[in-house]
Amino acid sequence: xxxxxxxxxxxxxxxxxxxxxxxxxxxxxxxxxxxxxxxxxxxxxxxxxxxxxxxxxxxxxxxxxxxxxxxxxxxxxxxxxxxxxxxxxxxxxxxxxxxxxxxxxxxxxxxxxxxxxxxxxxxxxxxxxxxx
Numbered sequence: 001x002x003x004x005x006x007x008x009x010x011x012x013x014x015x016x017x018x019x020x021x022x023x024x025x026x027x028x029x030x031x032x033x034x035x036x037x038x039x040x041x042x043x044x045x046x047x048x049x050x051x052x053x054x055x056x057x058x059x060x061x062x063x064x065x066x067x068x069x070x071x072x073x074x075x076x077x078x079x080x081x082x083x084x085x086x087x088x089x090x091x092x093x094x095x096x097x098x099x100x101x102x103x104x105x106x107x108x109x110x111x112x113x114x115x116x117x118x119x120x121x122x123x124x125x126x127x128x129x130x131x132x
Contacts, residue, residue: 053110053120060084060108061122070104070128084110091125102130
């Protein structure tokens, strides 16, 4: 009976070690899965903020000339959690204004209220009254 008892205790020890190894493998797999899900959620949030920023930028760009005067200066405002800035300046291309008007450089930048880099930036040229 001594040999059978010794064999069972060896089996019990190896089962314990195998269980610990299996638990470690499962823990690593779950940790990897959690990291993938967290990265995906962060990218989704960043894409949503950028999408919202682009919508605000497009809206403010459309307001230039209608609600925002087409003259040199800067206008800023708040839209939800986003701060927008519209800058209008004469376009200096070396050509004088024609009878139809002058070109103006319009730039719209949107950034989070909490600060940080711009999430959206649009630039265009608009035809408007001569600078002066």
